[in-house]
Amino acid sequence: MSIVEDAIAAIDQDGFTIIRKLITGDRLSMLQSDSEALLINIDAQGIDGGIVQGRMHKGTFAASRAFDDIIIHPTLLDIVHGVLDPCRTGYPHEDEMNRYIESRESPDTRINCNIMIKDATPREDIRSMHRDIGIPVPRPHRPVVCNSLLAIDPFTLVTGATCVVPGSHKWESAEPPDMQDAIPVVIEPGDIVIFDGLLWHGHFPNQSFEQNRRCLNLNYHYRWINNFRNAKLPDDVWQNLPEALRQIV
Numbered sequence: 001m002s003i004v005e006d007a008i009a010a011i012d013q014d015g016f017t018i019i020r021k022l023i024t025g026d027r028l029s030m031l032q033s034d035s036e037a038l039l040i041n042i043d044a045q046g047i048d049g050g051i052v053q054g055r056m057h058k059g060t061f062a063a064s065r066a067f068d069d070i071i072i073h074p075t076l077l078d079i080v081h082g083v084l085d086p087c088r089t090g091y092p093h094e095d096e097m098n099r100y101i102e103s104r105e106s107p108d109t110r111i112n113c114n115i116m117i118k119d120a121t122p123r124e125d126i127r128s129m130h131r132d133i134g135i136p137v138p139r140p141h142r143p144v145v146c147n148s149l150l151a152i153d154p155f156t157l158v159t160g161a162t163c164v165v166p167g168s169h170k171w172e173s174a175e176p177p178d179m180q181d182a183i184p185v186v187i188e189p190g191d192i193v194i195f196d197g198l199l200w201h202g203h204f205p206n207q208s209f210e211q212n213r214r215c216l217n218l219n220y221h222y223r224w225i226n227n228f229r230n231a232k233l234p235d236d237v238w239q240n241l242p243e244a245l246r247q248i249v
């Protein structure tokens, strides 16, 4: 099987997959400096009880053209289109899902990508376990969000790696798992973890005193989930974007 087929099969079975070295060399160095330039200070919960200085950037697509090629990276897009293929059949609760989509104000089945930069800063506490989608359709249902985190820094047990509960995208229950049941996603800069939005995930605390743990968060989802809209770009900027990008932002 190809990398793409393997990845789609792994997301089906385990809820997530890791692609190593999606971005390398000079492109990775540029990603690191472009992300650093955008990050904004926010208050975050500290491991030791108080507040620490966290960092984040939201609305990244409207603010920067530095990530356009990564949003439409061919391997990533092939995986996303495979996971979110509306023609794939055999999922439970398809009738309920179709009825729900038709009931939406705008039942648009094209895919959209929302872009953010996230940082788990030194001494920042956990991101608690959650799913990225909660719709009134019985679970398990077919993937409607395909989320991804492209590592800008090493994700380790010390720096607050993302954690996932393999197979939990197939759980019927809404009961959150214990973080102790989650496994760390240990990845290097340029590696990416891609997952079904129904998978229970979060991140461990960043126990280090000086290592940031930044990532580019590319969240692909059907447009009928309309809570992740990108801001509109000026016409002259929009006209100059590649067609593949315009279709997905």
Ligand SMILES: O=C(O)CCC(=O)C(=O)O
Pocket: 118, 120, 127, 132, 147, 149, 161, 162, 163, 201, 202, 203, 215, 217
């Ligand atoms: O930053 C992380 O490791 C987790 C991010 C996350 O939970 C999300 O994007 O939904």
